[in-house]
Amino acid sequence: MLEAIAENEGLMEQFKPKNGKVQPGVIFRGYDKGTDEKDDERTIILAKANMLVYLSDLISDYHSEEYLEQFSQNAFNSVFQLIRSNLGTYGRVDPQEQYDLILTNPPYVTSGSASIKNAIESAGLAQHYAQGGRGTESLAVQWIINHLKPGGQCFVIVPDGLLNQSSILEYVKSECDVLAIIALPSRTFYSTPKKTYILALKKRAGKARQDCPVFTYLISEIGESRDSRRVPIAANDLTTMEQEYAYFRASPATYVTSDPRCRIISSEDFELLRNWLIDRQWSHEEKVALGIVEEAFEVDAETFKDLVGDAKLALDELYEQLS
Secondary structure, rough: HHHHHOHHHHHHHHHOOOOOOOOOOOOEEEEEOOOOEEEHHHHHHHHHHHHHHHHHHHHHHOOOHHHHHHHHHHHOOOOOEEEEOOOOOHHOOOOOOOEEEEOOOOOOOHHHHHHHOOOOOHOHHHHHOOOOHHHHHHHHHHHHHHHHEEEEEEEEEEEHHHHHHHHHHHHHHHEEEEEEEOOOOOOOOOOOOOOEEEEEEEEEOOOOOOOOOEEEOOOOEEEEEEOOOOOOOEEEEEEEEHHHHHHHHHHOOOOOOOOOOOOEEEEEHHHHOOOOOHHHHOHHHHHOOOOOOOOOOOOOOOHHHHHHHHHOOOHHHHHHHHH
């Protein structure tokens, strides 16, 4: 969230005084879950301290006591909020709390997710998470869609397992246009070897089904080494992807690219996909030509079962064609 503010001059402007008042026209919210007072408070304090670093130039320019008081009361203290509940954000269901933009990476938890779902049911919130799905990321996607305004967008880092859950994918398609699915390399995030993707959605308003194409992209390198050192490297596919996505969003219906890492999938073809693991749109030979080495990555038991099921269906179809 702080990166978005730092990169967008219009968002940074929200913290400047106008006519002697600090009254942001944009509401910023960042939630953290916790129950242990000492450690949880420290996390929020660090988040706020980090925000002050991001806004240090502005605070240096406007440092009067009056400004700092208005800044803290009207723009700063409400940004990062601690939810003291085992359910965290999942327990904060409010139809009036809807956003134009949601940026998040839900926790990738399969073990223990059943207890969270039981707690949701005990709290009388089951109707808000009625689409099923495995892991807490399926709950997160439902929360996100429920809290997007019509026309609002989200960019979510999701694990591969989510993109293989038919019930969740159908739910997403029924509520949103899928703008983009971007495959990230294994160990993009230091704390997990899981294969992850950027999922970009737009909450549908009015029309019954998606009629726009989907932007997909293969990322091999992210501008830093994917080991414990995380040192900067020259190779960075994210910058090219960002540029191509901007061109695509400017004119989705007519966009054409020569970038071999990019594939545009028509809405009709996208509707037929059994899963959204878009890496499979490229052949092994095409990946080799791009310098992409097939990496081993971890999946949970249920995801592995689904992948085997997909393979079985493909083999059954092939057998029928050969009979």
